[in-house]
Amino acid sequence: MTADHWNEPSGAPETVTRDVLIVGGGPAGLSAAERLAAAGLTVTLVDEQPELGGQYYRRPAPAVAERWGDHRPEGGALVERVRAAGAECRTRHTVWGVDDDGRTLLAVDGEGRPVRLRGRYLIIATGAYERVLPFPGWQLPGVATPGFAQHLAASEHTPIGERVLVAGSGPFLLPVACSLVDLGVTVVGVAEAGTPYRPRPAALGALRHPARLRELAGYVTRLARARVPIWQGHSVVRAEGTDRVSSVTVAAVGDPAAARTFLVDALCVGYGFRPQTDLARMLGCDVRTDAVTGDATPVTDPRGRTSRPGVYVIGEAAGIGGAPTARARGLLAAFDILIREGRPPARRDLLRAGAALRGLARFTELTGRLFPSPARLTSSLVPPLPGDTMICRCEAVTAREIRAVAGEAEVPAPVDVNAVKARTRAGMGPCQGRECGVAVAALVRSVAGRTTDANVFPARTPIRPIPLRALLATETTPETTPKTTPGASPDALGPATPQEERP
Amino acid sequence: MSGVLTADAVIVGAGVLGAAAAHHLARAGHRVVILERGAPGREGSGTTAGNLHIQAVHSQRPGQEVPLDNARFLPLQRAASERWETLEEELGASVELRRSGGFTVAETPGQHAELVEKHAWETGAGIPTEVLDGDAARAALPQLGPTVIAATWCALDGYANPLKVTPAYLSSAARSGARTHPYSPVRRIDRHREGWRVTAGRDGGLVVDTPVVVDTAGPWLGRVAAMAGAALRMSPVAIQMHSTVRLPPILPHLVQHIGEGLSVKQVAAGNLLIGGGWPARTLDLEGRSLPSLASLHGNVRLAARVLPFLADLRLLRMWAGPLAATPDEMPLIGEVPGLPGFLVAGGTYAFTFAPLWGETLRCLAESKPPPVDIADLGPGRLMDHADHQADHQEERNTQC
Ligand SMILES: Cc1cc2nc3c(=O)[nH]c(=O)nc-3n(C[C@H](O)[C@H](O)[C@H](O)COP(=O)(O)OP(=O)(O)OC[C@H]3O[C@@H](n4cnc5c(N)ncnc54)[C@H](O)[C@@H]3O)c2cc1C
Ligand SMILES: Cc1cc2nc3c(=O)[nH]c(=O)nc-3n(C[C@H](O)[C@H](O)[C@H](O)COP(=O)(O)OP(=O)(O)OC[C@H]3O[C@@H](n4cnc5c(N)ncnc54)[C@H](O)[C@@H]3O)c2cc1C
Numbered sequence: 001m002t003a004d005h006w007n008e009p010s011g012a013p014e015t016v017t018r019d020v021l022i023v024g025g026g027p028a029g030l031s032a033a034e035r036l037a038a039a040g041l042t043v044t045l046v047d048e049q050p051e052l053g054g055q056y057y058r059r060p061a062p063a064v065a066e067r068w069g070d071h072r073p074e075g076g077a078l079v080e081r082v083r084a085a086g087a088e089c090r091t092r093h094t095v096w097g098v099d100d101d102g103r104t105l106l107a108v109d110g111e112g113r114p115v116r117l118r119g120r121y122l123i124i125a126t127g128a129y130e131r132v133l134p135f136p137g138w139q140l141p142g143v144a145t146p147g148f149a150q151h152l153a154a155s156e157h158t159p160i161g162e163r164v165l166v167a168g169s170g171p172f173l174l175p176v177a178c179s180l181v182d183l184g185v186t187v188v189g190v191a192e193a194g195t196p197y198r199p200r201p202a203a204l205g206a207l208r209h210p211a212r213l214r215e216l217a218g219y220v221t222r223l224a225r226a227r228v229p230i231w232q233g234h235s236v237v238r239a240e241g242t243d244r245v246s247s248v249t250v251a252a253v254g255d256p257a258a259a260r261t262f263l264v265d266a267l268c269v270g271y272g273f274r275p276q277t278d279l280a281r282m283l284g285c286d287v288r289t290d291a292v293t294g295d296a297t298p299v300t301d302p303r304g305r306t307s308r309p310g311v312y313v314i315g316e317a318a319g320i321g322g323a324p325t326a327r328a329r330g331l332l333a334a335f336d337i338l339i340r341e342g343r344p345p346a347r348r349d350l351l352r353a354g355a356a357l358r359g360l361a362r363f364t365e366l367t368g369r370l371f372p373s374p375a376r377l378t379s380s381l382v383p384p385l386p387g388d389t390m391i392c393r394c395e396a397v398t399a400r401e402i403r404a405v406a407g408e409a410e411v412p413a414p415v416d417v418n419a420v421k422a423r424t425r426a427g428m429g430p431c432q433g434r435e436c437g438v439a440v441a442a443l444v445r446s447v448a449g450r451t452t453d454a455n456v457f458p459a460r461t462p463i464r465p466i467p468l469r470a471l472l473a474t475e476t477t478p479e480t481t482p483k484t485t486p487g488a489s490p491d492a493l494g495p496a497t498p499q500e501e502r503p
Numbered sequence: 504m505s506g507v508l509t510a511d512a513v514i515v516g517a518g519v520l521g522a523a524a525a526h527h528l529a530r531a532g533h534r535v536v537i538l539e540r541g542a543p544g545r546e547g548s549g550t551t552a553g554n555l556h557i558q559a560v561h562s563q564r565p566g567q568e569v570p571l572d573n574a575r576f577l578p579l580q581r582a583a584s585e586r587w588e589t590l591e592e593e594l595g596a597s598v599e600l601r602r603s604g605g606f607t608v609a610e611t612p613g614q615h616a617e618l619v620e621k622h623a624w625e626t627g628a629g630i631p632t633e634v635l636d637g638d639a640a641r642a643a644l645p646q647l648g649p650t651v652i653a654a655t656w657c658a659l660d661g662y663a664n665p666l667k668v669t670p671a672y673l674s675s676a677a678r679s680g681a682r683t684h685p686y687s688p689v690r691r692i693d694r695h696r697e698g699w700r701v702t703a704g705r706d707g708g709l710v711v712d713t714p715v716v717v718d719t720a721g722p723w724l725g726r727v728a729a730m731a732g733a734a735l736r737m738s739p740v741a742i743q744m745h746s747t748v749r750l751p752p753i754l755p756h757l758v759q760h761i762g763e764g765l766s767v768k769q770v771a772a773g774n775l776l777i778g779g780g781w782p783a784r785t786l787d788l789e790g791r792s793l794p795s796l797a798s799l800h801g802n803v804r805l806a807a808r809v810l811p812f813l814a815d816l817r818l819l820r821m822w823a824g825p826l827a828a829t830p831d832e833m834p835l836i837g838e839v840p841g842l843p844g845f846l847v848a849g850g851t852y853a854f855t856f857a858p859l860w861g862e863t864l865r866c867l868a869e870s871k872p873p874p875v876d877i878a879d880l881g882p883g884r885l886m887d888h889a890d891h892q893a894d895h896q897e898e899r900n901t902q903c
Contacts, residue, residue, distance in 0.1 A: 098796075099796050100784050100796050100797055106796065395772075416542070418542070418545070419542060422544075422549060422666040423666065423670070425772060428772075428820075430748060430819065432820060458791070460820045460821070460822065461794065461796075461820070461821055462818055462819075462820070462821075465748050465817035465818060465819050466817060467814075467815075467816075467817055467818075468747070468803050468807060468813055468814050468815075468816050468817065468818055469807075469814045469815065471799065471800050471803045471804070472803065472807055472814060
């Protein structure tokens with residue numbers, strides 16, 4: 001490598017300028033892209049995955065699709081329509097930050113090249129993370145999340161193990177258990193921390209609940225037929241094993257005495273999903289703490305508008321609601337932009353989309369009432385964890401170390417998550433506290449009480465660790481000719497008012 | 504008035520300087536009260552790079568208008584260096600102190616000449632350094648890139664974990680009876696009898712009478728001094744840092760640049776920290792300053808030119824922190840003329856100078872001679888043009 005190599009920028013970065021820029025090609029982003037592109041706006045959709053579809057419409061590997069078919073063909077059809085409508089689709093593009101102008105998104109492509117992305121409108125459809133809570137042994141190989149097991153099953157047709165226990169909370173555990181059963185896996189049981197399937201699972205279908213609950217009842221029946229027990233009010237106490245998980249102990253929530261141990265070669269534990277909001281926060285969209293979930297969630301209206309003019313947050317990034325809700329939100333955001341652009345959709349479409357979202361909201365509310373609230377689950381499961389439980393897996397920080405700092409009297413400062421981070425390194429690793437942040441906060445609260453406003457780690461650039469080499473090519477910011485609709489109305493994106501929570 | 508506390512010294516601001524002063528004063532038997540507006544050690548002292556700069560520093564960080572006076576700095580650096588040597592023992596705590604030495608590199612003949620000149624000053628000040636040509640420098644540190652044509656080596660350069668230093672000072676002070684009041688912003692400072700009455704707390708409910716006030720409020724130092732009636736011409740800025748993912752040990756020394764803003768080192772946890780005083784995007788004295796992407800690019804480009812292996816690493820996070828700069832970029836320490844008992848300490852490289860300034864503040868509070876000559880570093884030099892001062896600082900604060 002010569003010195004000149006570093007003195008010269010190795011080529012000006014590509015700048016993409018469109019009417020609408022969408023981050024996230026799941027059900028929400030795809031639905032918005034289809035409508036906007038079909039109406040004649042220039043649209044670029046970026047996603048860090050190799051294929052569009054997001055979590056719900058994740059495409060099966062080609063060999064798997066050929067042999068086993070596509071488990072959700074409507075997803076493939078939607079992707080086709082988005083492409084046919086003329087939206088530019090850029091996969092393997094990871095958005096990692098926002099430039100100093102507060103509006104240009106910075107991405108790196110699959111080859112590590114920098115790409116700058118601009119839109120008169122920005123739509124953030126970055127979906128959700130799985131909600132994980134620590135327990136002793138969760139760092140063992142063979143312990144995974146339900147979503148990961150589901151992806152292995154759907155896109156690779158590969159079982160996560162031969163004897164698997166599924167645990168956690170929420171409606172997602174049942175379809176995952178069913179997929180595993182379909183692959184011939186022995187599912188030793190499903191431990192659900194709440195008690196949603198009461199009085200008797202079989203009674204659920206008869207309750208004339210909406211489709212969502214009928215679907216759940218269907219899973220319950222299938223599991224019963226496969227003789228998979230569902231233990232309600234139970235959670236994982238610990239996993240054990242040497243190189244890999246070999247046994248898991250399950251007990252009634254709040255009563256660890258009545259514990260039972262099962263031999264397994266894989267364990268899936270998850271407590272539903274939580275919005276992935278880093279990008280929205282970096283763009284300066286207002287966030288509030290959701291009372292039920294305890295998550296910092298962008299403030300949006302039903303159209304996905306945020307506090308920042310021209311920036312929309314849709315799908316699970318705006319709040320967990322499932323794939324149909326994500327699609328409805330995508331549609332409403334697209335309609336709102338089309339109205340602002342003077343190309344209103346048919347009144348009938350508008351009314352239908354609005355009604356669909358309201359109906360779906362009722363479903364979500366109903367499911368929400370069946371399962372324990374994530375905030376409550378967190379505060380009941382995390383504080384009793386034994387001291388040697390690894391809380392931050394990246395930096396190997398235990399519950400004991402966090403409690404020690406949180407309870408320390410010598411330095412008379414109220415302790416919050418940031419103090420714990422500074423003193424223990426919890427949250428400083430590659431995931432930047434996205435996995436452990438909720439648990440660290442719960443531990444701090446249980447020891448020190450709620451002492452300051454800071455109960456989440458702040459959103460920091462970069463969103464994902466990015467190769468420094470990708471930065472070396474970007475110094476100047478040449479403006480390539482914008483590709484926006486001729487005669488389009490002036491820039492909709494409001495002034496940049498970057499804001500983050502106080503440290 | 505009921506509920507008024509009394510103290511021998513009130514310290515405003517629990518950054519590394521306030522904490523060091525508290526340690527020295529409390530250990531000498533003084534009753535110390537520390538008032539901190541937020542959580543201790545979170546501003547400049549929680550965001551600093553944590554370098555112990557013992558060889559002469561690059562005199563002009565990016566965007567800095569006036570170069571600092573390197574020759575004047577060196578005796579102070581030497582005095583600070585000696586105090587760091589015994590600090591862990593003095594505090595009874597590990598602060599991850601590492602004196603593993605550092606290189607300052609040059610890439611142009613002009614910069615090479617600067618290294619030779621600074622080496623002469625260093626020798627004069629009793630700081631041992633060595634000038635190496637490019638190949639000798641690469642032999643000593645093979646990670647250095649081909650553009651490096653010379654470097655100085657100083658075995659005294661080092662690092663201490665800033666997340667440990669301020670808490671360790673505060674713990675030591677607490678063991679000697681000092682009381683820290685976090686989340687207690689100082690709101691008023693009034694003349695009271697022979698001394699001062701300091702009013703703090705969100706509701707102004709914390710009142711302390713004291714003969715000595717130590718203003719170590721970092722970037723807010725000017726605002727706090729104004730409460731006591733002193734208009735100081737300060738020019739606070741915010742600068743930023745970058746951290747890579749963790750790596751097994753690869754870079755044993757601190758690496759700096761004589762002509763451009765650069766400092767790179769590997770910390771105990773394995774992350775490489777890249778800094779050099781690049782300006783942040785915002786200075787936000789009410790909230791949190793935000794880092795700049797342009798500075799990220801500039802700093803990383805420079806770092807990867809000097810240390811090419813960095814290009815293959817991943818950036819993990821970046822952050823910005825506020826810094827109490829003076830218009831002449833020199834340290835600020837001393838009693839405010841006309842305000843007996845009102846002491847200030849701050850300015851650039853305050854982390855390196857913390858053990859020295861802590862001790863110096865104790866001497867000033869006790870009206871004893873300071874351990875180093877600080878006659879030209881006092882606040883008097885920032886008090887001319889009285890009419891423009893307040894305006895000037897407000898402008899700097901809002902403009903960033
Ligand atoms: C691991 C996992 C598995 C799931 N499996 C199921 C399932 O099987 N069935 C079910 O009903 N629900 C599942 N869900 C819930 C699912 O999130 C929603 O039902 C639905 O997919 C939400 O749609 P969305 O468009 O809001 O987000 P998603 O479908 O999550 O799409 C978001 C997209 O944004 C992309 N993205 C995010 N951040 C960036 C970035 N910084 N740069 C570039 N691209 C980015 C992601 O790659 C992703 O493709 C799963 C969720 C997760 C997290
Ligand atoms: C990114 C960065 C990198 C740096 N790198 C180095 C380095 O490598 N080496 C080096 O020597 N120096 C470095 N510095 C400089 C130096 O580390 C810091 O400036 C130093 O830590 C500042 O310490 P301080 O105690 O003066 O101020 P601060 O740490 O800023 O503390 C001031 C305190 O005063 C409090 N306060 C303010 N107003 C009030 C009020 N009204 N009432 C009560 N409390 C108040 C604040 O909340 C704050 O906690 C760096 C600085 C930054 C920002």
